[in-house]
Amino acid sequence: MDRMTDPSRHPGEAAGDPPGARDREDEPVLMTRAFDELAPNYDHAHHDAVAAALIEFAGPPYAGAAVDVACGSGAAASALARLRAPAGNRSAGDPPILAVDLSPAMVSAGRMRAAAAGIDAAAIDWQVGAAVPLPVPDSSIDLILCASSLHFLGSTALGDWRRALRPGGRAAFSLPLATTFRPSGTFAELVATDLPLPADAASARIPALDAGFSAARATLATVGSRQIVLIVADR
């Protein structure tokens, strides 16, 4: 029985592997496939709400070079673009917000949603590709946003954000609570193994501080029926 027919195995597991084993080199392929398949059924309202809460918690300034990391359908990038230029035009003086994601289907959905929302096409630079490392020079970014994605990227992303941020720059990200996060199927396999999920807001600051950020603050936010943690870390 191969993995195509063995229901106890998941994509990426070889026939001789113990259940749960997966070649980490397959991960970008699996991640891309999983999120491409999710894109047509994505809960956009949930992600819009997370993005709005995250940006509100981060607070101003919203200007400068900004990135939406593992952007999915770009809820954070679109929310930031609207905040910068409520009329839909691109804000003067700010470079386009970089929105990067592995999934072409997600990026396509984001591009279409932004256009439907009347956001200037020049306000967001959509890129399909790996989010870690970010395709930006060292010390070049003022604001990093990462909504509902860091638990798939892992702790390496935090170190990369510190590299990418200018001194004084900030990373704002959300994490699910360990107590209520129950992914299943392929998504359970794709959750990073090196990033502890927080049990509360206080412990959610620890990974950022361990990665070398000078300060971090966190709070619980309720989105739908769920509580999530919002974290803002200062370079």
Place this chain on the structure above:
Amino acid sequence: MTRPGGEVKRYCPVVFIADALTFETTPHTLLAVTTGTLEELSDEEYEASIEFGREFRTVPVGVHWIHANLSISNMDFQDSSEAASGQPDGVFRGFDGEVLT
């Protein structure tokens, strides 16, 4: 803190059933049933998960939507069951602004 990746559970949060009603009525609808139990949820979580019932009916295209968003754990069973309960016929057709047909 816990490490989510330390153990990978073969967890299936919902099952979809084609029952007699599925074939007897149009539009055809499927029964969505939560698999959540008190063994794996806290009392508070369990009570919340069944606030709108342990089951609801969904249009077929809703299966993909419900399964996908439960799999990534962005939402809980009660988010869908609440949406279904808000429909006059109790059938899940998506959330506000995202009507599935």
